[in-house]
Amino acid sequence: MNQIKNVEVPFAEWLQKTIPDSYRQYLGRSVSQTRERLQEINNFFPERNIFEIENSDPRAVIDFIKHKTHRKERANNPDFVTYDTFHSNGIPKAVIGKNHYFRFLEQYFASKVNYWVFQGNPKIYDISNALKNGHLKSWKVAAHKDTVKPGDKIILWQTGEKAGCYALAEVSSEVGKLAEEPLELQYYLSPSTDDGENNTERVKIEITKNLVNPVLWSDIKDRPEFTSFKAGNQGTNFSATEEEYKALRAIIENPRFTWIPTYKGIVEYLKGKENDQLGLINLLKESGCDLFNDRDENDKLIPLEVIDPFTFFCYINKYFTQRLEILQNLAR
Numbered sequence: 449m450n451q452i453k454n455v456e457v458p459f460a461e462w463l464q465k466t467i468p469d470s471y472r473q474y475l476g477r478s479v480s481q482t483r484e485r486l487q488e489i490n491n492f493f494p495e496r497n498i499f500e501i502e503n504s505d506p507r508a509v510i511d512f513i514k515h516k517t518h519r520k521e522r523a524n525n526p527d528f529v530t531y532d533t534f535h536s537n538g539i540p541k542a543v544i545g546k547n548h549y550f551r552f553l554e555q556y557f558a559s560k561v562n563y564w565v566f567q568g569n570p571k572i573y574d575i576s577n578a579l580k581n582g583h584l585k586s587w588k589v590a591a592h593k594d595t596v597k598p599g600d601k602i603i604l605w606q607t608g609e610k611a612g613c614y615a616l617a618e619v620s621s622e623v624g625k626l627a628e629e630p631l632e633l634q635y636y637l638s639p640s641t642d643d644g645e646n647n648t649e650r651v652k653i654e655i656t657k658n659l660v661n662p663v664l665w666s667d668i669k670d671r672p673e674f675t676s677f678k679a680g681n682q683g684t685n686f687s688a689t690e691e692e693y694k695a696l697r698a699i700i701e702n703p704r705f706t707w708i709p710t711y712k713g714i715v716e717y718l719k720g721k722e723n724d725q726l727g728l729i730n731l732l733k734e735s736g737c738d739l740f741n742d743r744d745e746n747d748k749l750i751p752l753e754v755i756d757p758f759t760f761f762c763y764i765n766k767y768f769t770q771r772l773e774i775l776q777n778l779a780r
Contacts, residue, residue, distance in 0.1 A: 455556060456486055456499040457652075458598040461622040462552050463543070474539045489540050492528035498544065506553035513544055562600040563688040564592070565679045566617070566653070570608045574635040579604075579615055579658050583631040586650045589623050590684045596623055596651060601693050604655075605679040612664035613696050621652035663699050671695065 460482040463475060475482045490498055493516060498509055515521055522529050532540045542548060566587045568575050578584040587604075589596055602617040625648065668674050673695040678686035 451503055453501045453504065454497075454499055455501055455553070455598075456483060456490075457621060458556065459499065459549065459552050460486060461624065462556075463548065465622070467548075470536075471539055471543070474535050475543070485540070485543075488531070489528075489544060492525060492531065501553070501557070504557050506550075506557055510550055510553065513549070517541055517545070556598065559597060559599065561690075562595060562597070563603070563690055563693045564596065564600060564619075565603045565605050565677075565686040565688045567605045567607060567679055567684055567686065570606050570610075570637075572636065572638050574637055575604070575606050575614055578632065578635040579655065581631075582655075582658075583629075583635070584615075584653070584655065585629055585632055586626065586652050588684055589649050589651055592685055592687065593623050593649060596685070598622065602653060603679070603688055603693060603696060604653075606662070607680060610662070610664060611680060612662040612667075614659055614662045615655050616657035616693070616697060616700070617653045617655045619651050620654045623649050623651050626650050626652070657697070657700055659700060663696055668695075668699070 457479070460479045463471075463482050464477075464479055467475060475485050486499065493512075496509075496512060498513060501509060516525065528540075532538055570576070575584070587602075596619060598619050598621060600619040602619060603613050604615040604617050606612060606614050628650070665680070673691050676689075677692055678688065
């Protein structure tokens with residue numbers, strides 16, 4: 449299934465930060481003015497939206513623009529030629545060319561994805577209802593301002609008695625001073641320090657997983673993936689790891705095993721299984737495990753037939769490859 453990413457907004461933001469002053473008469477001095485110009489340019493290419501990128505691969509769009517703006521092909525689009533000549537004699541063509549749009553696309557899609565915890569206090573902001581009503585559109589950035597960028601992944605975390613992950617999201621804009629939307633402001637439970645004015649650096653966010661049942665800290669704190677998890681500290685933005693993000697996503701997408709909240713739950717399950725070696729072996733085999741991933745003193749893989757409850761626990765704890773399948777079978 450193709451995934452479509454519209455980059456019009458981040459490109460407009462990028463242009464505002466990088467263009468020379470000579471371009472501003474055409475592109476304007478705000479993101480909204482630049483977006484209007486980009487939309488004008490896009491309308492000259494009805495065959496496709498040049499700001500929609502499929503599967504994070506900009507090559508098709510770059511090839512399309514190169515073809516359409518080539519000297520031989522430009523005669524087939526006289527309206528764009530007239531528009532391009534009228535506006536500073538070539539700036540529109542330059543904007544979507546190699547020094548601007550192509551360079552932006554290469555940077556945007558080549559960048560390594562960063563992972564973040566964006567944290568909020570429920571005594572200050574009603575995160576749950578803002579998410580429930582689809583009104584959470586942005587987040588304050590108080591740290592890592594030079595690193596947070598579009599495409600980064602977010603663990604949206606609420607502190608307090610029910611601390612946990614309430615959503616997964618993606619950064620959809622550059623860091624900049626922007627006002628919160630009126631729909632967002634209604635969820636403040638205590639006065640906002642910025643009251644929605646354009647004096648706070650924020651990013652726009654797109655919610656990708658909105659959790660009816662949040663993943664609580666009490667359910668994951670003993671899992672090895674979260675040994676160094678930074679949520680809960682004082683602050684708004686913390687770095688996270690890909691492993692932490694993917695572990696949360698796996699729990700969200702595969703809730704069948706979440707009745708085992710921690711490894712303590714697995715230990716409880718294994719009590720009384722000392723004499724059920726065959727049952728444990730069959731459970732592992734049903735999960736696709738044929739051999740225990742350790743070797744004996746002769747460097748031979750240890751067969752499952754020697755497994756016992758303690759070894760079974762070690763298997764789950766040490767070998768991540770099939771842990772999910774094992775836990776799903778446990779949950780059944």
